[in-house]
Amino acid sequence: MISKNTDLKARRREEILNMATPIFAERGYQRTDLQVVADRLKVGKGTLYRYFPTKRALFLAAVRRGMHCLTAYVDGAVKDLSDPLEQIAGGIRAYLEFFQTNPSLVELIIQERAEFNDRSRPTYFEHRDANMGRWKDLIRRMIAAKQVRDIPVERVSEVIGNLLYGTMFTNYFLGATKSHDMQTEDILDIVLHGILNPESGGSEAVTKRKSTKRPISSGRKIKEKMRGLSLE
Amino acid sequence: MISKNTDLKARRREEILNMATPIFAERGYQRTDLQVVADRLKVGKGTLYRYFPTKRALFLAAVRRGMHCLTAYVDGAVKDLSDPLEQIAGGIRAYLEFFQTNPSLVELIIQERAEFNDRSRPTYFEHRDANMGRWKDLIRRMIAAKQVRDIPVERVSEVIGNLLYGTMFTNYFLGATKSHDMQTEDILDIVLHGILNPESGGSEAVTKRKSTKRPISSGRKIKEKMRGLSLE
DNA sequence: CCTTGCGGACGGACTCGTCAGTCCATATAC
DNA sequence: GTATATGGACTGACGAGTCCGTCCGCAAGG
Known part of the structure; x- marks a missing residue:
């Protein structure tokens, strides 16, 4: 009996989140009137407050739910892939694909950052960190198998993570023009092989720099030149 | 006389933007009360409205100003560099450096997206597009010089652009742990050389895929599996 | 050199709409 | 009949934008 009620309550919460998510996404957090959410659900505003203590809690629950999805x-897309490289490719593709079919979540992520800059770290990064470990392990194994160069794992995971993060936003803001398949290819091409021409005589001088401690360091003097541009 | 007045007005606008920028950044757009801005400037709220017709206009002016900086x-950091590769490195470093010393602008960019999702494209992308052309030219020249592989210019500029965009946000949200010099190195290492081990026998099978039309394409069946996860 | 009058810049009290969250009268279930 | 869920009117806070009385700098006139 209790479980049934609890179950019902959970289902109701889901329904509310289902309705609230696109409204939050469309209007933004502040400009969303919970009365509107209630009306669309054909429910009183008071009822909403039985399921979520505050507007903020309701909103954050929606974000968390989205990140779980x-x-x-x-995970589902990667699960059955055995080849590590295919796992990476599949993961990237699934990531871009998901956000393309669920643009609401992008908006929610933005709204969260905009409204709750008091939160220690955004929900996105909490989930990101929780899942990053598995990807790092994968890369470590690839390095051990000599498939990937011997570079710090952090460097690889960070660069790829940031690249995906940026791509996801750009796709949303500018409207993705390519399919995620082609986009995945583009990303992989550069991340896997780099942009330098390996056969170029000219690039050798450049490539050699890689071995020095501070490869390309003409930035010190630039810094001196650029004073007085500060914003605040 | 007229120009002196106009000048004065312009200087006043600057002062207002100077004061408003950190306040918008700290409290967010919606939660910023223009009365507070006025108070800090030791000025009446009405005066603010003499220089900017609406809160929105004041805010957008602040963003535009930030992007100009x-x-x-x-541009200043890159101007005197002749080697194309150094130009890229210098540009990346300057970009990350600027946002690290001007976190307010990051916040303003987020706030703009969060509040004005009606705008066709965010100020950031307007400026980005305006400047991207010169970078594309640079890459084209590098391809002609065989310094860079013969891949679509768009692919290079997009991937690097998105990577920087994502890195900038991540630095801001998580608080950059590394110096931008080291970060620039990390980014360049991967973007220039890729992560694959060029000497690996195992990676050859993978590298070969690159030449096929659709390199790694196990995504079709995944798509079928993943129904009912939609958010909305 | 002082006085008076004028035009534009300024301040900040005020208005008005908007919501988050509450609370109690009512409906429904048992 | 009691207990619990529900609706939606209501309250209180907040803040954008307005509006009018005031102040200041300057010019002409005494």
Whole structure:
């Protein structure tokens, strides 16, 4: 009996989140009137407050739910792939694909950052950190297998993570023009092989720099030149 | 006489933007009360409205101003570099450096997206597009010089652009742990050389895929598996 | 050199709309 | 009949934008 009620309550919460998510996404957090959410659900505003203590809690629950869906989606896409490289490719593709079919979540992520800059770290990064470990392990194994160069794992995971993060936003803001398949290819091409021409005589001088401690360091003097541009 | 007045007005606008920028950044757009801005300037709220017709206009002026500073900073840092590769490195470093010393602008960029999702494209991308052309030219020249592989210019500029965008946000949200010099190195290492081990026998099978039309395409069946996860 | 009058810049009290969250009268279930 | 869920009117806070009385700098006139 209790479980049934609890179950019912959980289902109701889901329904509310389902309705609230696109409204939050469309109007933004501040400009969303919970009365509107209630009306669309054909429910009184008071009822909403029985399920979520504050507007903020309701909103954050929606974000958390969205991030869970993302994780589940990517995990599911990667699960059955054995080849490490295919796992990476599949993960990237699933990530971009998910956000393309669920633009609401992008908006929610933005709204969260905009409204709750008091939170220690955004929900996105909490989930990101929770899942990053598995990807790092994968890369470590690839390095051990000599498939990937011997570079710090952090460097690889960070660069790829940031690249995906940026790509996801750009796709949303500018409207993705390519399919995620082609986009995945583009990303992989550069991340896997780099942009330098390996056969170029000219690039050798450049490539050699890589071995020095501070490869390309003409930035010190630039810094001196650029004073007085500060914003605040 | 007229020009002196106009000048004065312009200087006053600058002062207002100077004061408003950190307040918008700290409290967010919606939660910023223009009365507070006025108070800090020791000025009446009415005076603010003499210089900017609406809160929105004041805010957007602050964003535009910030993006101009960024552009000027990066341009200045790159101007005197002749080697194309150093130009890229210098540009990346300057970009990250600027946002690290001007976190307010990051916040303003987020706030703009969060509040004005009606705008066709965010100020950031307007400026980005305006400046991207010169970078594309640079890459084209590098390809012609065989310094860079013969891949679509768009692919290079997009991937690097998105990577920087994502890195900038991540630095801000998580608090950059590394210096931008080291970060620039990390980014360049991967973007220039890729992560694959060029000497690996195992990676050859993988590298070969690159030449096929659709390199790694196990994504079709995944898509079928993942139904019912949609957010909305 | 002082006085008076004028035009534009300024301040900040005020208005008005908007919501988050509450609370109690009512409906429904048992 | 009691207990619990529900609706939606209501309250209180907040803040954008307005509006009018005031102040200041300057010019002409005494």
